[in-house]
Amino acid sequence: xxxxxxxxxxxxxxxxxxxxxxxxxxxxxxxxxxxxxxxxxxxxxxxxxxxxxxxxxxxxxxxxxxxxxxxxxxxxxxxxxxxxxxxxxxxxxxxxxxxxxxxxxxxxxxxxxxxxxxxxxxxxxxxxxxxxxxxxxxxxxxxxxxxxxxxxxxxxxxxxxxxxxxxxxxxxxxxxxxxxxxxxxxxxxxxxxxxxxxxxxxxxxxxxxxxxxxxxxxxxxxxxxxxxxxxxxxxxxxxxxxxxxxxxxxxxxxxxxxxxxxxxxxxxxxxxxxxxxxxxxxxxxxxxxxxxxxxxxxxxxxxxxxxxxxxxxxxxxxxxxxxxxxxxxxxxxxxxxxxxxxxxxxxxxxxxxxxxxxxxxxxxxxxxxx
Numbered sequence: 045x046x047x048x049x050x051x052x053x054x055x056x057x058x059x060x061x062x063x064x065x066x067x068x069x070x071x072x073x074x075x076x077x078x079x080x081x082x083x084x085x086x087x088x089x090x091x092x093x094x095x096x097x098x099x100x101x102x103x104x105x106x107x108x109x110x111x112x113x114x115x116x117x118x119x120x121x122x123x124x125x126x127x128x129x130x131x132x133x134x135x136x137x138x139x140x141x142x143x144x145x146x147x148x149x150x151x152x153x154x155x156x157x158x159x160x161x162x163x164x165x166x167x168x169x170x171x172x173x174x175x176x177x178x179x180x181x182x183x184x185x186x187x188x189x190x191x192x193x194x195x196x197x198x199x200x201x202x203x204x205x206x207x208x209x210x211x212x213x214x215x216x217x218x219x220x221x222x223x224x225x226x227x228x229x230x231x232x233x234x235x236x237x238x239x240x241x242x243x244x245x246x247x248x249x250x251x252x253x254x255x256x257x258x259x260x261x262x263x264x265x266x267x268x269x270x271x272x273x274x275x276x277x278x279x280x281x282x283x284x285x286x287x288x289x290x291x292x293x294x295x296x297x298x299x300x301x302x303x304x305x306x307x308x309x310x311x312x313x314x315x316x317x318x319x320x321x322x323x324x325x326x327x328x329x330x331x332x333x334x335x336x337x338x339x340x341x342x343x344x345x346x347x348x349x350x351x352x353x354x355x356x357x358x359x360x361x362x363x364x365x366x367x368x369x370x371x372x373x374x375x376x377x378x379x380x381x382x383x384x385x386x387x388x389x390x391x392x393x394x395x396x397x398x399x400x401x402x403x404x405x406x407x408x409x410x411x412x413x414x
Contacts, residue, residue, distance in 0.1 A: 050313070050369070050384050052107050052410040053221065054403055055268060056114035056177045057389025058098055059396045066090045067115050072124070074151035095155040099174070100166035105400055106407035107385075109221050111175040112152035114389060118179045118225065119187065125150070126202050135189035142198040149209035150176065153219065160217035172217035176210060178203055180226040180267070181250040191236060193246035200250025204257040211261050221383075222258035223266045224251060224283075230271030237276065248279055255282035266312050266383065278303045287312025289387040295372050310380050313372045314387035315365040315406045320394065323358040348394050355394045359402055365409035373413065384410045 060067060070091025098113030123129060128142040153176055156163055164172055181199035185191045211219045236243030255265040259282040266285040267277055272294040277286055286294070286309060294300045295314070304311065317323055324344050325337055333340060347353030373381050386406050390399035 050373070050378070050381050050410055050413075051109055052407045053109045053175050053312075053383045053385045054102060054107055054111050054406075055223075055225075055318075055385060055387070055389045056111040056175075057118070057391035058113050058115065058399050059391060059393055060115045061094050061098065061396055062090050062115075064115065067094055070094075071116060071121070071151040074154055075147070075149065091151070092155050092159065095152050096159045096163045097166065099156055099172070100163050101400055102403060103163075103167035103169055103172065105403040106411070107403055108407075108410075109173045109175045109383070111177050111223075112150070112156060114152070114177060114391075118177070119184060121150075122179050122184060122203065122206070123187075125206050128198075132189060136187045137189055138195060138198065142195075142202050144202050144205040144209070147209060148206050150178075150206065153210045153212075156217060157212045157214070160214055164216045171215075173220035174217060175221040175223060176207070176219050177223050177225050177268075178207060178254060180224040180229075180254075182226050182247055183228050186228050191243075193236070193242040196243065196246040196250040197253075200253040203250075204253040207254060207257050211258065211263060213261075219258075219261075219263055221264045221266065222254070223268050224254055225268045227268075227270045229269055229277075230273040237274065244276060248276055251277070251280045252282055255280055255284075258282070259284075264382070268312070268388075270388075272300075275303075278307050278309060283309065285310040285312045285382045287314060287383070287385075290314045290317050290368065296375060301376055304376065304380055310382040311372060311376050313369050313381050313384040315368050315384050315409055316360050316386040316402060318386045318388045318390055318392065318402070320355075320358065320392045323360065327358045345394075355398050356401060359398065359405065362405045362408045362412070365406055366413050369409055369413045 066087050069087040073088040094115060095113055099110055102110035125145050125148040126142055127145055128138055128140050129136055130139050156174055160172060181196050181203060184199050185195050188195060258265050264284050265282060266287060267283055269288045272288050272292055288294055321341050324341050328340055344353055348355045369384055386402055390402060393399040
């Protein structure tokens with residue numbers, strides 16, 4: 045990965061623009077013949093329109109490499125594309141060998157591939173560059189009653205197979221970036237990841253299975269974390285960049301800076317806070333409120349929902365985002381900061397419009413600083 049300038053992106057999720065159950069039903073029909081047989085046409089059209097318009101809206105907001113708009117559960121959407129998994133008491137269990145459904149690809153990516161001409165016209169861009177988020181094998185494994193080294197490898201290979209079917213490059217659009225999302229990594233002491241264990245090596249190999257699939261097709265790779273205490277991520281050969289949340293120690297860690305140089309990795313910079321409860325709390329604290337915060341947050345949400353409180357007042361301003369990015373670039377050097385975005389998805393935001401405004405501000409901050 046060569047870096048000449050910081051690119052803006054996003055993590056993926058957005059407030060739903062249609063009934064979630066209808067979007068889910070439409071996604072289930074993607075890649076099947078059912079719409080052609082006039083079965084579930086309305087649901088599929090709803091899903092298709094939500095994905096295309098959502099992607100185009102992100103592009104019109106100025107995002108360089110928008111993620112497909114993620115309106116569905118990040119775990120279930122990948123389990124649906126796999127075979128060899130059953131529900132059991134205490135969690136999921138592997139039955140035989142976990143593998144992708146024959147020809148399975150990510151429905152949201154399929155829609156953008158099929159509708160690239162329309163998405164391009166709506167976005168006003170010559171060519172679309174797409175970021176693809178893949179829920180990682182460690183996070184998916186957390187839903188199983190029993191975790192083993194073999195489970196990590198099976199999930200990694202299944203995800204790699206799904207990704208391989210999803211990657212595309214056409215005249216009007218291409219997958220330009222793949223990100224592994226591992227939100228549960230690092231929050232507990234996991235003996236399976238102790239140094240020298242089979243589990244540790246299996247997880248590293250599983251991550252590399254996915255990243256190698258992307259890099260072999262000329263696609264950049266990254267990993268999105270909520271906790272960066274686990275150092276194993278830096279040993280993934282085909283992983284280009286690592287990112288976390290605002291305030292994560294990695295962004296000012298001397299050891300991280302050394303690892304990035306030694307391993308030839310890059311940073312994904314987190315520009316803005318995305319938990320809307322946190323944004324509400326930060327706003328009230330800045331105004332001097334010292335009472336019970338949970339109650340205040342609840343009152344604020346009530347006001348937002350009934351139209352008495354303007355949700356836009358809780359968004360961080362462009363200047364705050366600029367300062368964060370500038371500090372990260374100063375610490376690591378501009379050549380080591382590849383992408384920048386809000387810290388996580390925007391599904392917790394009160395409306396689609398508020399989420400888009402957050403993206404616009406983050407894009408303006410990147411353009412100003414990066």
